[in-house]
Amino acid sequence: MQRRTLSTLLLALCLGAGARAQSxxxxxxxxxxxxxxxxxxxLAGVGPRDHVIDLGSGDGRIVITAARRFGASGLGVEIVPQLVESSRRSAQEAGVADRVKFAEQDLFKTDLAPATVVTMYLLPEVNMQLRPALLALKPGTRVVSHDWDLGDWKPDRTSVLEVPDKKVGLVKTSQVHLWTVPAQVQGLWCGTGPLRDFSLRLTQKHQAVEGELLRKGRSRTIAGTMEGNVLRTQSTRVGALVLEKQGDELTVKEGDGPLALARGTAFRRGEGEACTG
Ligand SMILES: C[S@@+](CC[C@H](N)C(=O)[O-])C[C@H]1O[C@@H](n2cnc3c(N)ncnc32)[C@H](O)[C@@H]1O
Structure with a gap:
């Protein structure tokens, strides 16, 4: 791996989103x-049931704060041994050593599956290298990044904070971005029970979902947003819908318009071009 000097990397941080780090x-x-x-x-809504993994945990402050202030458990992953040691000492001093661990390891070799929340303060290209692994996490896992985004996987929310003594960059603010890993719902869904005349054909890019609701040859366009397993559609002529993916079913949780009476019933994954039967 080619090592770049700290000053070059600081320059990359200072230049902002236009600076491209190398793989x-x-x-x-x-x-x-x-x-x-x-x-x-x-922003991630961290609480006692969460397990926070900080990728590149530095002095351990994010997972220690997650445990001390929000009651979460956590893992900090860091390649600099001295930072790992001082993080462990800080966790002891903060009285959270039973709930947080620090591992001296490469963040790219970290098993992220146990995380309910992943936090990062890295570099743009590093975020992008991590993106496939983040998108593959369990739907509903939250991802938070300080300053850097994830390209065309747009954040669900962004906060901007004043940081008057910011050490890098010309702008004295920091951005905090939040994403929730979306379930995959692209494809054909066939109504069951009272929904048996209906089918849904969906396309998906990250959390953005578009598609059509079909019934007896008539088609209505729908568009919505995935938040974890939950798809919320905008209010159109078919009304606003809230659907939840559970395994291979997409259940109507709320609906107005023609699906008002369908609450609690489900679409099942279909195969081929159209639903049969
Ligand atoms: C910008 S600091 C962020 C520290 C901390 N997360 C915070 O927000 O205060 C990035 C950290 O990532 C660590 N790091 C860089 N490359 C890494 C890698 N491949 N694996 C693990 N940690 C790494 C650095 O040593 C540094 O401590």
Missing amino acids: GEEVPFITSPDNVTLEMLR
């Missing part, structure tokens, strides 16, 4: 200020 490069140690750390955890 495999390393990210310098720069801490997220306290107000940014808190907003990362607040």
Whole structure:
């Protein structure tokens, strides 16, 4: 792996989104200020049932705060041994050593599956290298990034915070982005029970879903947003719908318009071009 100097990397951070890091490069140690750390955890709604994995955990502040302030468990992954050691000491001092662990390891070799929340303060290209693994996580897993985004996987929410003593960049603000890993619903769905005349044909790009609701040759366009397993469609002539994916079923949780009476019934995954029967 080609090592770049710290000053080059700081320059990349300073230049902002236009700066492109190279594949495999390393990210310098720069801490997220306290107000940014808190907003990362607040935006993700971290609570006692969460397991937070911070990729490139630096001095351990994000997972220690997640445990101390929000009651979560956590894992910090860091390649610099001294930072791992000082994180473990800080966890002891904060009285959360039983709930947080720090591992000296490469963030790219980390099993992310146990996470309910993944936090990152890395570099744009590193975020993009991680993106396929993040999108493959269990639907509903939250991903939070300080400053850098995930390309055309647009954040569900973004906060902008004043950081007057920001160490990098010309702008004295930080951005905190939140994504919720979307379930995959692309394809054909065939109504069952009271919905048996209906079918849904959906296309999906990350959390954005478009498609049509079909019934007896008539088609109505729908568009909506996935948040984890839940698809919320905008209000159109078929009304607003809330559908939840559970295994191979898409169940109507709320609906007005023609599907008002279909609450609790489900679409099942279909095969081929159209639903039969
Ligand atoms: C910008 S700092 C962020 C520290 C902390 N997450 C925070 O927000 O305060 C990035 C950290 O990632 C670590 N890092 C860089 N490359 C890494 C890798 N491949 N695996 C694990 N950690 C890495 C660096 O040593 C550094 O401590």
